[in-house]
Amino acid sequence: MDIIQLLPDSIANQIAAGEVIQRPASAVKELLENAVDAGATEIKLIVQDAGKALIQVIDNGKGMSETDARLSFERHATSKIQKIDDLFHIKTMGFRGEALASIAAVAQVELKTRRAEDELGTYIEIENSIVIKQEPCAAPFGTSISMKNLFFNVPARRNFLKSNAAELRHIIEEFIRVAMAFPHLFFSLTSNGQEVFHLEAGSLKQRVVQALGNHLNAQLVALKDETDYINISGFIGKPEVSRKTRGDQYIFVNNRFIKSSYLNHAIVGAFIELIPKENFPLYVLFLEIDPAQVDINVHPTKQEIKFEDEKIIYAFVKAAVKHALAQASIAPSLDFSLNADIQQLDAINKPFNKEEQESAATSNLFKTFTQRNQAHFIESDNKAELQHWQDFYTPSKENSSSKKIDAFLQNEKHEDDFAFAQYDFLSSEKAKQEKKIIEGAPLLQVLQTYILAPAENGFVLIHQQLAHERILYERFEQTVHRHSAISQQLLMPSALQLSVADKTLLEELLPDLKLIGYIIEKSADNIFSVTAVPADLLNGNETKAIELLLEQYKHFNSEVKFSKREKIVRCLARQHAVKAGRILTEKEMRQLVEDLFQCQTSNLSPSGSSPTFIEFKENYLDGLFGI
Incomplete structure (x- = not known):
């Protein structure tokens, strides 16, 4: 049959x-x-x-x-x-x-x-x-x-x-x-x-502000670059409005929205050293290009397209964003008129005679900049020289001085984030016996990130941020499961300035946030206000805390295996944990070490992908010296 x-x-x-x-x-x-x-x-x-x-x-x-x-x-x-x-x-x-x-x-x-x-x-x-x-x-x-x-x-x-x-x-x-x-x-x-x-x-700016929030009105930088191959226009956000997620990023090719990690890399590359590594810039960019240079029929939703020459598009987009940042005095730009030595160069002092003019006019470099439709042209003979073109966009490693500056800024920024409390998970004596931490021994902070704690057979190196995340994670987790959160009423409610998408997300999370201690009320005109916060967290800047929580929640949203409540607990633990680069007092370090070893799972971060501490035992140390 x-x-x-x-x-x-x-x-x-x-x-x-x-x-x-x-x-x-x-x-x-x-x-x-x-x-x-x-x-x-x-x-x-x-x-x-x-x-x-x-x-x-x-x-x-x-x-x-x-x-x-x-x-x-x-x-x-x-x-x-x-x-x-x-x-x-x-x-x-x-x-x-x-x-x-x-x-x-x-x-x-x-x-x-x-x-x-x-x-x-x-x-x-x-x-x-x-x-x-x-x-x-x-x-x-x-x-x-x-x-x-x-x-x-x-x-x-x-x-x-x-x-x-x-x-x-x-x-x-x-x-x-x-x-x-x-x-x-x-x-x-x-x-x-x-x-x-x-x-x-x-106008486009009015539409961007209407759609993404009025707070962006003074935070947008206009961008407009036109060439014979591609026209680029739109707006980019100033570094201070960068976020932990890619939410407010829009690229349109011939007015069609597309997703392109390749072009996103070009834009992020233009923001290097202007925003933190883990942040993403805001942008709304429009690319106008000959439709014959683009294939948009490669995906059912038409959100992924192919360019005939991706490399030149990458270079144009990155250059346009850098130029806009420089025009807005956000990124440094070179001004050769400020250097008097340039006037002494041979290229300026010597006359440009007729023979040299003819030689320059017939060169491929001159044609590239003067003839139409040649701005993107690359001769086949020179392709070998461009095999490692991506290396040009690879950022150099940060030096130690920049790390020290970042650490200082983080210390200033998170001055009020550090709040330790006593928890009742395991007895302190049992924890000390398990890890053999020497009671009363002096602790040392290394690189403003690690805590070195002496042990009986060596020492333990603790990552202060991951350790504090574990401590807060278990505390919030117990609070949620026991429904025992205590809220502290605010004297004056704090109004939240959120986009429509964030308001929708917040409304979905309200019941779970209440279990932890956040009480947020919605008015008749669709305005959300924080009226109470968890009693064991330091007060101040509640609106910023909620905005950051929403950003981190969206960042965790790709982890489908986690429940909504689990994502909130992780977000809060990460948000309120003491950050790497923060200088701790002896008392704070000791409290952190004791609280860490009282946790049920003290050796892993909440994500389970990183250890909170590493043990260095005597025999291992001896082996390093060949003893």
Whole structure:
């Protein structure tokens, strides 16, 4: 018997939908991009239950005829591609011809559309890729498309969706990406009847501030570089607004949002020595390049693209960011006019005669800078010289003086972070017996990071930050499981200035934060305020503590194996731990050592990837000297 058979269209459509529509945010992206391509000036997004119950996009674009409205739900139906060469000249957003067909395969869809020249519009109702109803209807010009009960016919896929708060964050992320690319259009987002975004048409800077927060208004540096190969424009954040996560990083190529670790490396390279190593800069950059130089049809979501010449794009982006930083007096720039010795160089003193002019004009270097479309040209003969071009971007190792400066700054910055307390995990005598720490022996701090504690058969070298993280981690963990947190009321509530995405995340974490001792209230106008903090933490700058906690939580978010509560406990332990580079007193060191060996798991950091201390025994030390 033959065993190979063609799949039914309904199953094939559902399989294709799995590539394009992975979650409600995927559908939001496709529908918003279609509205932009339709020439709309006003686009409204309405969601219920984070898109699981309803996703509706209403636009005032050109609308569709009755035939186009029906064909738009067929697979491989598109108005943007007629021949294969068109794939390499795409200037619009959606073009794959599978978005609406995929949505119709996994949701109940209603479409109302009308062109301005038509008296009546078209109403279409589709369920499970089958047209249930199609009829004329009264409608304003433009298009309104609703998709209800996402994955209603694929319950296994629906079970894999995250909580409403998590899915809403993804929707907000996709909404911001599209809205950022088109600041001249009006966008709004309404969730469960409450307007989350109301973005009036305006300049790019206004759109960035509206979407990412008013606190960025004075923290943005404009960037604009134009060449015959690529135009780069947008904004970069000053070093002080760098974050622990990559959240506020946007690269658009021909107005299409992309993800590129390669270009991100170029931008981060321009910020070397301006921000801490673990921080990421904020940027919103737009790259305009000939569509023929870019292949955008390499991924179903079209967020990963290929450049014809990645190396030159890398160099242009890095140079543009460095130039913008220098223009804003953030990074040092060279001014040769300040050095009088330059005037004595032969190149300035000697005349530039006719023969030398002709020789220079015929050189490849001169052509590279004067002829159009040659700025990126590299001769094949010189390729061998560029094999190790990446080495140019490798940062040099920090010298000891810079480390000392960083240590001093950290000491100043975290002056109020250090708070030790007595804990009741194991008896102190048992801990000392296990590790044989000599009681009362003097302790030594090494490199403002390590504590050297004498033991009976050698010594123990303790990493002060990792050790304190372990101490705080076990304390917070016990507090959460015992529901025994004691909160201290603040005299004046501290208002939080958060972006919409961070507000959504914070609302999801409120119950777990309350278990630890943070009480945060939400007002009627969607403003969050800290009213109480854990009693055993030092007061002061509560808003900064919550903002940092949210950043670290997003950093931990890739660790799917951890629960939400576990991530919060880890974040708090890392945030409040004494940092490497902090000078400790003898009393603080002794307290830290005693508390560490009272922990249930004293030898590992909370992540389990690093030790908190290393033992050096006598026989090992003797071996180092060949004894």
